[in-house]
Amino acid sequence: FVHDLLSGLNVLITAGPTQEALDPVRFISNHSSGKMAYSLATAAMEAGASVKLVSGPVALETPDRVERIDVISARDMHQAVLENIEGVDIFIGCAAVCDYRPIEIQKDKIKKNPDDPSETLEIKLVKNPDIVSAVADLESRPYVIGFAAETQNVLGYAADKLRRKKLNLIVANDVSDGDIGFSSDNNEVTVLGEDFEEPMPRASKKVLSRKILKIVARRFRKWKRE
Ligand code: PMT
Numbered sequence: 001f002v003h004d005l006l007s008g009l010n011v012l013i014t015a016g017p018t019q020e021a022l023d024p025v026r027f028i029s030n031h032s033s034g035k036m037a038y039s040l041a042t043a044a045m046e047a048g049a050s051v052k053l054v055s056g057p058v059a060l061e062t063p064d065r066v067e068r069i070d071v072i073s074a075r076d077m078h079q080a081v082l083e084n085i086e087g088v089d090i091f092i093g094c095a096a097v098c099d100y101r102p103i104e105i106q107k108d109k110i111k112k113n114p115d116d117p118s119e120t121l122e123i124k125l126v127k128n129p130d131i132v133s134a135v136a137d138l139e140s141r142p143y144v145i146g147f148a149a150e151t152q153n154v155l156g157y158a159a160d161k162l163r164r165k166k167l168n169l170i171v172a173n174d175v176s177d178g179d180i181g182f183s184s185d186n187n188e189v190t191v192l193g194e195d196f197e198e199p200m201p202r203a204s205k206k207v208l209s210r211k212i213l214k215i216v217a218r219r220f221r222k223w224k225r226e
Contacts, residue, residue, distance in 0.1 A: 001210045005217045007048030012088045012142075013041050014081060014095035014131060016056035018074040022123065023106035031182040032096035034058030036147075036173075036205050040092060041066045043209035047217070049090075054080045056095055074098050074128035081131055088142045090220055093132035096149060096182075100125035136166040143220045145169045151176040158192055168223060169193050171212060191215055 015037030019027040034055060042063040045051045052067045054077055062068040069084065071077045074097045085091070103124045113119045132146045146167045148158035151174070158172035172190045175181035180188045180202060188202040191212060200211055 001043075001046065002214070003046060003048060005047035005213065006044055006090070009049045009089040009220075010087050011041075011044045011049040011051045011090045011092065012054065012081065012084060013037050013044070013051065013092045014054050014056075014077060014097070015041070016058040017096050018056045018077055018098045018128075019072050020074065020098045020101035020128075021072075021105045022102050023108065023110045025109055028098060028100075028102065028125075030096045030098065032056070032058075033183040034060050035183070035185065036187060036209075037092075037094035038063060039205040039209040040094060040212065043206070043213050044090075047210075047213055052084055054084065054095075074101060074131070078129045078131050078134065081135065085135060085138065085142070090145070090216060091132075091135050091142045092145045092216075093135070094147050095131070097131055098128060101128055102126075130165070132167065133165045143168050143216070143223055145171065145216060147171045147173055149173050149175045149181065155190060155192070155197070158190070162192055162194070169216065169219060193219060 016034035017029045017032040019029045021027045038060050041051050041053050045065050054069045069080050071080050103126045136144045144167050146165055148161050148170050150157045154172050154174045158170050162170040170192050172192055173181050180186055185204055186202055187205050187208050190197060190199045200208055
């Protein structure tokens with residue numbers, strides 16, 4: 001691994017899940033552990049970058065020499081990213097941001113009707129801001145890498161997100177296999193750019209992070225020159 005691969009560069013990474021509150025005691029979320037993003041942060045720091053993590057709630061220790069900003073919801077994450085984007089050279093959206101949030105947060109705990117076993121409860125959701133797209137739309141934008149967590153047509157949907165979200169690169173992650181992706185220490189991904197596709201066989205998130213950053217560093221330099 002090359003230790004000055006990213007020296008002098010500022011890297012911002014989103015990590016973990018977001019939590020979208022329903023009421024004071026409940027939320028909607030997903031299974032992201034933050035391991036992939038924290039591995040990327042460690043690898044970027046080891047490669048010489050100044051690294052900031054904007055992190056949803058996870059049970060991981062902050063990597064050495066990485067600045068961590070904790071957030072809860074997608075809207076908090078969106079705001080924290082925009083507040084910290086100035087001077088960022090490379091942005092990596094690795095967080096599993098909840099696409100929707102409950103339309104309103106109930107002030108008090110939602111109570112069930114104890115006398116009605118067939119009671120149903122409907123929760124209306126509204127869309128959250130798309131953080132990676134917001135960064136890609138900035139006038140003076142960094143080099144933007146997204147992830148795509150998919151359970152079917154993985155490369156097809158990833159290529160679609162690459163274009164639609166105006167990303168420079170996307171890391172396609174098949175999350176239908178429980179041994180990789182969410183929460184696992186291992187992963188298996190394909191890095192896609194407009195003109196290439198690089199499959200990376202199953203390995204630890206640490207090893208994959210280093211491989212992903214090698215591609216990022218090379219492509220970032222080419223993009224800068226253009
Ligand atoms: O955290 P781990 O347990 O280690 O698991 C790793 C991982 C599976 C979470 C990670 O590898 C991964 O795939 N992260 C992206 C998960 C995801 O939300 O994918 P998506 O296909 O729904 O989103 C596409 C891209 O848009 C992502 O870069 C995502 O961060 C971004 N996004 C999505 C929605 C939104 N509102 N804002 C965003 O920025």
